[in-house]
Amino acid sequence: MKIKLKIWRQINAESKGKLVDYSLDNVEEDMSFLEMLDLLNEELILKGERPVEFDHDCREGICGTCGLFINGRAHGPLAGTSTCQLHMRSFKDGETIYIEPFRGGAFNVIRDLKIDRSSFDRIMSKGGYISTPVGDAPEANAVPITHDQAESAFDSAACIGCGACVATCKNGSAALFTSAKITHLAKLPQGKVESRARVLKMVEQMDEEGFGHCTNTLACQVECPQEISVSNIDRMNWEYNKAKILGKGD
Amino acid sequence: MSTFLENSTLFRKVLMALTGLFLSVFLIVHLAGNLQLLLPPDQASIQFNQYSKFMTSNLLIKIVSYVLYLSIILHAVLSLIITLKNKKSAGGGYAYDKRAKVSNWYSRNMGILGTIILLFLIVHMKDFWYEYKFGSLPMDAEGNKDLFSIVVSAFGEPLYVVGYIIAFVALGYHLLHGIFSAFKTFGAYPSRISSLLYFISTGLTILLTVGFIFIPIFIYLKYHIA
Amino acid sequence: MIQQELREQLLDAKIPEGPLAEKWSRYKATCRLVSFNNKKKLDIIVIGTGLAGSAAAASFAEAGYNVKSFCFQDSARRAHSVAAQGGVNSAKNYQNDGDNIYRMFYDTLKGGDFRAREANVYRLAECSANLIDQAVAQGVPFAREYGGYLSNRSFGGVQVRRTFYARGQTGQQLLLGSYSALMRQVEAKKVKLYTKHEMLELVTINGKARGIIVRNLDTGKIERHGAHAVVLATGGFGKIYYLSTLAMGCNGSAIWRAHKKGAFMACPSWTQIHPTSLPQSGSHQSKLTLMSESLRNDGRIWVPKKKNEDRNPNDIPEEERDYYLERKYPAFGNLAPRDISSRAAKEMIDAGHGVGPMKNAVYLDFKTAIAEYGEDTIKERYGNLFRMYEKITGINAYKQPMKISPAAHFSMGGLWVDYELGTTIPGLYSLGECNFSDHGANRLGANSLLQACVDGYFIIPYTIGNYLADDIKTGPIDTSQPEFEEAEQHVIKNLEKLTKIDGDRTTDYFHKKLGKILWDNCAVSRSEKGLLKAIEDIKQLREEFWQRLKVPGTPQEINSELEKAGRVADYLELGELMCYDALTRNESCGAHFREEYQTEDGEAMRNDEDYNFISCWQYNGFDQEPILHKESLHFEEAKVITRNYKK
Incomplete structure (x- = not known):
């Protein structure tokens, strides 16, 4: 199949970027979207041009590195799919495809489609953990956790940190990302202990990074490759309000 | 005040939710009061005017009404702050944007809907509240200010009725997202509670919207066409 | 003569004295320690933030060392441990099916075809129980039974159920656990984390590893970092095959550059070919996606008996299917170890029984399991894998068998390490997949997450102290040397x-x-x-x-x-x-x-x-034939037998 591309090219964070036109003639339906970009880059390199920089690594939907805004949607036209899992069979022969980096006030373009998501790490460093010492721990079966509780915690813990929730949010809010971790840990008995302090610190950092307010448009859960539910945001709100009213300690 | 509003994104949303829900409760009371307009003409006139007098003279209601004005202002000012901050955190937008596909339009346009409501509110307050308080209203048979007749005559103008309907549709969509969203902001996370609240929010929204739209149409048809 | 002497000294595996079951506790009881107050005078560099790297960095930091942690990814959470699907083994014997440390040790040694060091393998099994405790404490949401206790599944090459899992994303959940421990130390300022930094050279001073040269991948800037010890936890190099189950960025550069500086490589050709990957579909392909081996718990592998079969798999009657693993290895059936399953698949494909457009795959069929347990149960067990399969191939595997094929997966080989995980360069350590230590010539499923974690959480924090005890007076390493x-x-x-x-x-x-x-x-x-x-x-x-x-x-x-x-x-x-x-x-x-x-x-x-013996290779210059050294293996407790998964 043949496709036309309009790809965001930008030299660095300070410079202004623009959409540049490309076209590819020998795209196959079974190609993944990123393999299509590989193909383009091969052509560009041999022509002596700079290839398009884009984030990618595991190419199986779990590392959360890839994140492209494709045809006006985070991770492209399919719901619950990461960019690397998107295949060219989802596009029509002759179609024009727009590719832009994920945007958000707290995400900066590094070059072309590569972005800086270190803000997520900083949010996690404020409390996205259980403060257990490494090396020794109580017997794993000492505290029973019901099947449903564990499954539900897993649903929240499945976040891959790709940033699609921020990219698709009209407010650039990181509520889904932050709440998924808060909720994962709040749902487990071992994580409850410090849940109030955790939510306050993580939300504070989230705000500090410049992420926006959550308006509950629910767009994030549609675009999330792991289909993380917005009920995590409700839970974060609950934990936050509780902590605000009761205080973070005792 | 500034540090108060400078607080966290979540806290600002809680204030939006609190004021919004309070305003929604007011809307229920307001609609209940307005339903008196649907009574047979004689009875409606007397009862509505009595009710109006009660609502403007009772001390407790006076206090509540100040809370109400404050809520409106806070809700509007906060929304402005939030919108401005969100604009910054959105990061400039996309050259090609099809995000409209993944969420409801009214959830993305609460600010515009709110602005329509605010404009409506100004007109509405001027036409009735201001008139009642500071205008020279005729007296009814019982010696109460005759707001009823002002209301009836106002809705004789078809364009005025249409204007009201548009405002109430905007209000309806605003509430459709707003009420449920407020509960989410409070943290109504368990799925059963969330579903129940969704049912209640949507039901309430339909009731309020239909009720508010029905009254001007009813008056127009009953007093000006029939 | 001098050369010979050097060899023996370098290849001292440092296995502690005593009976197998007591070696590790003896080591821990007698190794030298660095006191808490002295630890803050010591710097450690850790390359890689996968399970081994982040676990080690977090453990060092918590112990009191100053840690610099490096990864080429844009976040420590993205290291390729994240992609491990199936599970992690532990001899907890929660299922009461006769499991214990010895059995797990023996399964691992046997699975590796008796080409691993007995003492290391035993220690791996010994530390496995503690890992599950550790992970649960960190909030890893392992699968649970309805009563609230941890659940297990079986994996290839084993007859007990000792694999703990978090749906098909066990690696992700374990990594998020160690990542969270790492980020906690970053917040405590005990770890300085350098993401988007790639190690390009090891610096040795007087024969000891004393630092690294890295390139900041965002700016191209070259930086020097010094430390008293350097720990490599850079993962496998299976990406060398280009098509593999690894991430695009996975590489062997850090260990190769260490090798060129004197660290020996051990058995580098021992690469696990995973039997259940998705087949290649065209020349454009950049990656072969893995389908967890756990699928073989319920899926049955077969090929059509007829060569060049082109009927739809559902139209091929039972009697025309060859369930070749069940036929050839009745005792283990579809759960035969990976090397055996891969080879059997290749045999079938080479003999013309391959399926799919490139005739390069075999079927993995869930029809029997769906009939027995119902689609919902299968969905709960493997839902995300089926979804992933459909996303990539466009085929619904509840209705049609999956097509799978062998793919390069795990590097058993890597930097040679002794019992302390030290390489032949003093002060240079190697953890997890980038070393050669526990898996011998073939790794059992769900042992890689285990090895990475055990190396990082439970072994290196002890053994590095034994080395650093000499360095408390050294002072900071001056990078202007x-x-x-x-x-x-x-x-x-x-x-x-x-x-x-x-x-x-x-x-x-x-x-x-x-x-x-x-x-x-x-x-x-x-x-x-x-x-x-x-x-x-x-x-x-x-x-x-x-x-x-x-x-x-x-x-x-x-x-x-x-x-x-x-x-x-x-x-x-x-x-x-x-x-x-x-x-x-x-x-x-x-x-x-x-x-x-x-x-x-x-x-x-x-x-x-x-x-x-283990083949240990010494670098001998660019374009020169490498030099082979041998570390002989001694089996004191394990009975060396010929592997037989037929009965």
């Missing part, structure tokens, strides 16, 4: 060289070619003839690489192509070493199957008399 200068210049020159060739072929061109050479000659099966040819081909390709490579841009900026080129340049040397490694081992063991050494019915023929 000439050794740093020299290493930095070397790195800069190398980068310039890559960008200045300005030829007419891309890095991927060479990588794909190299991958093909290795896949054909040094993968599922190997032969002397093939390996000799492969060595020649690689030499030639390497020459072509240095003449015709094209890397646009400069080293002084963000440049993905340059990153790739550097890695492929190393692969072109490492690939050759792999071939030498396979060539010099005239036996078949585990994943190393030499066509010349097989039984009449096509099973691997091990030669314990002549090859009961």
